[in-house]
Amino acid sequence: MKRISAPEQTREQLRALIEGRLGTAPERSSLVLLAARLILEEALEGEVRDRIGRERYERADGEAKGYRNGYRPGRMKTAEGMVEFAAPQVRDTPEPFVSEIRENLTGRTQALEDLAVELYARGLSTRDIEDAFTDEGGRRLLSRAAVSEITERLWAEYEAFIKRDLSEYRIVYLYVDGIAERLRAGQPREAVIAAWGIGEDGRKVLLHLMAGSKEDTETVRAFFQDMRMRGLGDPLLVVSDGAPGVIRAIEECFPRSARQRCLAHRMRNLAVKVPTDLWPEFKTRVAACYQAPSRAIARELTNGIRSEYAATLPSAVSCFEDDFEACIAHLRLPVTHRRTTRTTNLLERLFVEERRRLKIIPNGFGEKPVLKLMFGALIRAAERWRGLRFTEFELRQIAAVRKELDAEYETKLTPSGRSSHQRFSSKSAP
Template sequence: MHSAPPSGAFDGLTQVFEVLLVQPLDHHAHERSDDLSESYRRDVCKRRRAPDAPTGMGKRRTLQQMSRPQKELAAMETYHALTQIARSGQPTADKADQHAIAAIEAKAAEPEPDEPPAAIVNQTLEELAREGARRMLERALAVEVDEFLGRPRYERRLLAEHGYRNGYGRPRAVAIGTWPVEVRAPRIRDLPEDAEPFHSSILPRRRMLSAETQRLFARLYLEGLSSGDFEAAFRELLGEYATLSSSTILRLKEEWASEYAAWRVRPLTARYAYIWSDGIYLGAGLEPENSCLLVVVGAREDGHKELLAMELGYRENTESWAGVLRGLRARGLGAPLLACGDGALGLWAALDEVFPTTRHQRCWNHRVLNALDKVPKRLWPDIRRRLREVWSAESRAECELRRDGLLRWLEAHGQLAAADTVRRDWESFVTFYDFPAEHWIHLRTSNPIESVFAGVRLRTDVAKRMRRRENALYLVFKIAQRLEHSWRPLNGGLTVMTLLLGGARFVDGVYVPQPAEVSAA
């Protein structure tokens, strides 16, 4: 395979090499020349070697009439001819050729560097990759045109046939992966009026982004890149003149809306021992202000957590929660053994209506916050420590003893409102003692949801630009769906979950065999 002319030869050479200066020499031109007819090649040589053609500008005018394959073939022949002249030392009268020969000799005399700079190597590799991608894409487009017309290039069409190639359209920057590649789509003319026009399936009209690049921009949006920042990112990836409007990103998010619509009606075939529920306020421009996302997370029989529902609603509204729970029941969710959540939710009345056998466990973190709200700030460290000692007791009896001690301490310090807060709804705060001790860390608080949505809140706090509730919903859904794979499973493994779902009884977190099991043993 021939090598390209030295860059110094471009300075004094004629239009042939000026063409190469704009478009790099196609190293496979000599291979493509075999596809040209003999008369085609004779025409190239005749144009370049015309005896009446003057040097300099005369050659330019002649070469401007030639097609790109003709110019490449002529350039290859010119270069090798000049190389032979330079090596043989034969004189020539053409000043441009003399300058070119001098440049070739000077280039040949330069010592080869031991190791080219890393930047040049990297640039060369990227250029080679882009050029290879461009050629492959153009060849695929050429084959697509051949199949559409039913005949290969340079084959004469029959009189009854319609349609012929009509050059190429304007160059388009297309992202292949993250590489901007400039290609020209072929055009076809003279088709019958009733014929289907040619539209490339490989390079659709108005398409600039590959599927991989579209997924990349969607991922960047989920990671915190705002719509207005996409223009700069798009130019960085695809070139200086590339443009990408915010509306393009909004169109990409339409895919999330369709994914959410399919996800929210999917059937629930697994068994779920526990559910956690909470209302999440995102502070991302949702309207009205008291609306939020009603979220339900379930624990499957294998111990892994799963996002079950995410709907727009009102946190304290019983009917909003009842609608969410009815939807879960219609999709196949059986009554969970235990539901965990904040006491201020309208969830509990909705649970009694939809799943009356499900037991309730209130969140201890919310109870601590409610108690702190009733005491002076100087007592906060003591209240936090004493309440933690209460709910971390290893048995229900010990928990109630510590509770009584805390109540006496609060009353002695005149904090009667805080004491009433601790007493209120006590039974719903100690339900977890009737479930496996391995699961207590997951059941005493609503942290399974709080920890999940910590990343969601971080993301939405960075971009407080949502003006429609639905857009915020789709965004949070995609973030939560991505984070779901990293959620911590329940302690105890499959064995504990199998016992629990099989109807086993637990007292203070310890499995208690049934009388029939004891007698059988």
């Protein structure tokens, strides 16, 4: 039976701590220590893997460069206390193995700077990072100015991220959502819009992150057009909440794509319109409709909900029927993909994590600091996302749906191949 590696054990402890309130100074101190310990252990594991040329428990070939021999404890003094970590041991190498990472961490080195960036991305302020590392004599290894300069790398990474070519991603499902953040001191919260997608290879990828004044059509249109100019093609499905500006922008920028209304948002809308004692039954009926085998069956179930509740719950029925076709768009997809495509929950969970990290930092506002922290949190979380499986059969289903959507789009055009708006404009032109 394989033993759990030291970084995996530390990661579990850190996750348990982050999922708590983190409201007290001792808890924040523990976060600093565990985050430093995790990054150190991950770095040391990678160093050993590169040195001996294989993973843990991987059998050696005839050209083995040594072998692992458990762990030995290591310690690093910080202002928050002593960081104790597990360092992998190596035996039978051509030359005695000496960890360069451990040696470099004795001063202000590239390794220490990388560690500061990671700590900042995990939600620590520059003051936390500055206080985290001192030598045995109390001398700070990184000043606040140095930490601020180092964390600017995240901004450089963000700027490269929002300019990168997107043509390599053949996106099938595109998700867009926003979160209100305090980007300017003394001003109301403003929207930060994020988009992620799932490609034909099943990989989930963070595509864009942009600050906007609000989720209006103009802002979201510019958000989509930026991705289009960088090579993003037509997705099969675009998933969003019910913000009118977002919906209009989707229909303008992706006219050949289906649009899915986030059902998590819709269910929350319905819950406030139904008395508590009636909600369990109403919720079951609505969920059965949204999870029907096909759109045709979903429409039939709608008739039953309307006839039974229209008189007693008119506002709930009206909300249920609003934008109904967008609520069941996922039912035209492969069955195994429907649960993933009917909500924007993944982005919402990331926003919750980002908010938790931002709360730890006092006075954490301003467009650049907020975007740096959001990008650092989201891009690192995206690296751990599990993909979605696409079988050959499901790819054929997706291709068939694309043909249906193309045909539906063509029917909206006049026989001359122009929309009615284009035809009117040409007649009105001098």
